[in-house]
Amino acid sequence: MQTQTIWQRMLSIDRRLLYLLLFVNIVVFLLAPIRMPASISPPVQKFYDEIEKLKPGDLVMISSNWSASTLAENQPQLEAVLIHLMRKKARFTFISIEAQSRDISYRLARRVTETTGYEYGKDWAHFGFVPNLTVAIKGMVNDLPSTIKQDVRGTPISQLEVVKGVKSLGQYKMIIDVTPSGTVPIWISYSPKGIPILYCPTSVMAAEAYTYLDSGQIKGMITGAKGAQEYEQLLHIKGLGAPFANAISFSHVLIILFILLGNLAMFMNRVQARREA
């Protein structure tokens, strides 16, 4: 049997070896105490500046539509944003479009707010989930209390101090969409004009959102875990964004390295084949 050259062996590398390399790379750089300061990207800076404009007591709608599958990107984003909102003493309400997003965002907000003395019902509330976001936004614009009716705990929203006197979504000062899916065009299309919309997508969704940033239809964007790291840096807090971004950084390096190696192996293999011919 003819022995394989190193380049041929590289081209037919066992995929399990690649999986193992990536796994070790992620674990090592997730746990390693290496922390590289992020360069604050313009969309994240705009996001921060927009929240800085809020006054104490301003009401913010957070549309949290992520579930466990995108937890690594959306959780650090939402935690950092909540901390910033609480620093600005803004009030906020949540809405989700499916059951798991509702449970995750409610439990996360309960945990984060517990440490700061934010009181459920008075400073924040969760409206549960609505199956059709378009219709829900239109309903909230026209008549918020009869669209939502009750919060996640079953309390009629007329009894929630946080939305006392609020008749329409138009009375909110800001909308923040934390999502891995394409919900932001729905908020842009149907929410009342003049309310700034901020966006926290996963990295893979961010490329599509630059058109809305350009047009000013969204005022700022936190892109995935690395955006969360930038935001944590702006807030001077230690969150999940930094270690996650660290692992992503070195995974990107590994992927690039192996793409280059794969191309080198292909090139060397061709050269060798020509020589033999």
Added chain:
Amino acid sequence: MSLSHFIAQWQLPEQGRYLYATLVVLGASVLILGLAPVLQSLPPRGRRALIVTVTFLAGLFFAAEFFLPIDWTAVFPKDDPTRNFLTPAIQPAQNVLQIIGALALGLGTYGLVRLHLRNVVQKRTQWGYSVVLLVAFVTMATFSILNTLSEKQLVTKTPLLETVFSILFDYTLVQLDAAMFSLIAFYIFSAAYRAFRIRSVEASILMFTAMVVMIGVVPLGAYISYTVLGLPQGPAPENADWWTRFLHSAGLPTIAHWILTALNAPAQRAIEFGVGIGGLAMAIRLWLSLERGVT
């Protein structure tokens, strides 16, 4: 909130409230369960006509509500000038959609349980997985419902309930879901290694751009540019010479941001226009029931 408070929200007459509540629930159930055999008994042509009509009317309502001008006080003097006469019906439409969604969920659950129960009873191939599914389904559903009821203060929230729900939801479901999704990273790595080959000029440009963006958007890009190479960060001063301006814009994060905003955004906009037009055409086909499989 107690059960009586919960029922009180339905605004039923005070006298015989529980009887009314029971009748409302039973009546709605009979109506919904009765509707299915009625629809099933219709001849195919009649069923199709019904579906086409309902789809058309529903689409017409949402389109008309969106496109009609808002001020109709000239025709309906008592109407709100900030919205048109169809707008108040949006809320009932939302309720109908919620009911349809709940029915679909119930139907899906019924189908899933039926299929896996049959697998277990008939001991089909890999019936053990069906047992796992059924046990997981019943356990999760039971504790989720109990947890929701305890949030609404309809049952007592005990530490045991909270612990069990936390184990099932936070430490099992969430972790499994996250782990499943993270597997994509491994496939991407393997696929990128095998498929990303420079075979043409276009592929070379694509690969070079991808690499710049991949490194430029992560903290490592900033570290290489500003700490290792010592490039100046931020915009160049107004009166700077061309070399200083070049150095200020040569950092990987700046180049990656330029690629995303100057190259990616226009391309995305063009794609979105195409998708929008395609979506409109598809919506019209669905609305008019021209799409195959709709009826």
